[in-house]
Amino acid sequence: MLSIKDLRAEVDGKTILKGLSLEINAGEVHAIMGPNGSGKSTLGHVLSGRPGYEITGGSVEFMGKDIFEMETEERAHLGLFLAFQYPVEIPGVSNMEFLKAAVDAVRESRDEEAFDTVGFMRKAREACTAVDLDQAFLKRGVNEGFSGGEKKRNELMQMILLEPKLCILDETDSGLDIDALQVVANGVNTMRAEDRAFLLVTHYQRLLDYIEPDFVHVLADGRIVKSGDKTLALELEEKGYGWLEDEVA
């Protein structure tokens, strides 16, 4: 599904990703862990096509296509979804307008029929309930004045409605209390499917208590320095990241 080979990227002339390789197949859940500044968030930004990041080497294929040949929205149409670490507030655009526009665009690209207004309202309300968000949030501006936890739930709601193939969660667990963390984990676990993959980018092991990953990777200094199963996360939690850096060096 996603094939990253020797990816190198820089921002403002500073090299952040230094030869990152990663294979993700349908149905798998991968977790990427790493210390601050290791390039975790950059990976999500680069895959989503955020302006300001320069790709200096390597390749990324998503669903068999060169991701860098596609516009950001085309990647979304193919099924790429990034849950932002810091979702953007957009006052003046209602959550409902935004969600309908997004779902219509994605369904259209797949030649699926658009939901009518009433049908979509029902879907949106169900998604609200699934992430434990009051329906009043549908009428508010996108993320406008939402608390940190509400923003993360809103990201998850979009993920549920857009039914992506690959869900990248960029530190979605950061700053969440345990209740909210469980909501996020339930959302992900409910959506796990044979034709869908997840990439959980996280700083903490605790998310993996609720979402069991198939693979855990450690990102340090722009590369994946160690991969393993879920026990690797526990090891990291116990020992910190220091020993890995020593080991790699």
Added chain:
Amino acid sequence: MTDLLSPQLKAETEVPDWLQARRLAGRAAWDNGSLPTRKTEDWKYTSLFPLQQDFTAAPVSADSAAELGLNLPDLSGSRLVFVNGHWREDLSTLVADAAIEVVRFSEANTEQSALIGEHLGTAVPGAKHLFAMLNDAALTDGVFLRVRANSKAQHPVQLVWHNSHSESTFISNQRLLVLAESHSEASLVEHFSGSDNAFTNGVTELMLGPGAQLNHSRLHLESPQALHIGGLHARLDRDATLESFHLALGGKLKRIDIVINHEGAGAHCQLDGIYLLRGNEHVDYHTCIEHAVPHCTTDETFRGIIGDKARAVFNGRIHIHPDAQKTRAELSNKNLLTSASAEVNTKPELEIYADDVQCAHGATVAQLDDAMLHYLRTRGIPEDEALVLLSYGFINALVETQALDSLRDYLKPLLADYFGTTAEAEAAVEQGADLTRHIGA
């Protein structure tokens, strides 16, 4: 300088006797005044060059509403329609309402003409507003709206000034006087639309008595090359509340002066405005709030989106006189530039002579936020549609807070259409994209 008065005087129209004195005084002031130049501080960024041409008197038009292309909100109440400044009874509707009297100056009865005579022009300090003097000098008719004391109007009153297409460029004169008596309540919508070949010179005066509540909207939906110099002058007595909403779509030269005078303690004014410019349009809003007495409040918010090579001017003055203690006044002006050649000159001006007041002001000029655009695109929303959503979103809050449901319902699709027809959007629209379908979803 071109002659702006004689073409209007040549037009044969009957004028009520009681208006003659005002006409003559206006003429004297106009003849003695000199037009502002770019060296005049209040006109620094707005050139009167587009007025350098020959104007004719406003022609009488008998075109039907369809031929005129009238597109008006349905507000259920009385609607007075003027085409090229001339009254069109056939296009107007008068709905009986015990709370209001609405009449043309030329049709005013003795009591009404006495009231008009008493109030007309009292809100306009002539020397500073020369074009209001031109309006006086050319005055042949106008509209007088009276809201009776202690009563509430059933429906909004709508006043439409539309200009039809004409071979030659003409001047049309517009005048409105509103007398909202003590503790009355009413809504009023002023609507300007029509031709590229017209110069509208308008003056609206709002007199709010003690405790009066007036909801006022002034929509400038004229053609992209239309000319308009207009003024809104309001006087607020004790505890009066004025909500005034302004919208301007383009124009080759559009200059609107809004002057609100807080004259009685406890008065409140909420002033909101939106200006949207593209092409080579020029819109200039000059607002001035005079706080002469204590305990008055002002909330003023203007937002503009300027594209292509258009130029906007916003000057927001709040003047707090020495006696105006306990004033609370806030002014915000935010601008969005959607092209590298677009320009805005914004200046908030706070002049404070009282020491116990709360005042704040702010002005910003920015481009569309890349992070917002990227966020929408990561959700699959095509760039063209994302731009439309974000532009609309920038001004949406001011539309949403309008008190009249019927007006909001009218404005939303109209504004959505506006954003769906930018040059950038055109290519996408040609390929069948509907960039505005999700607005208001």
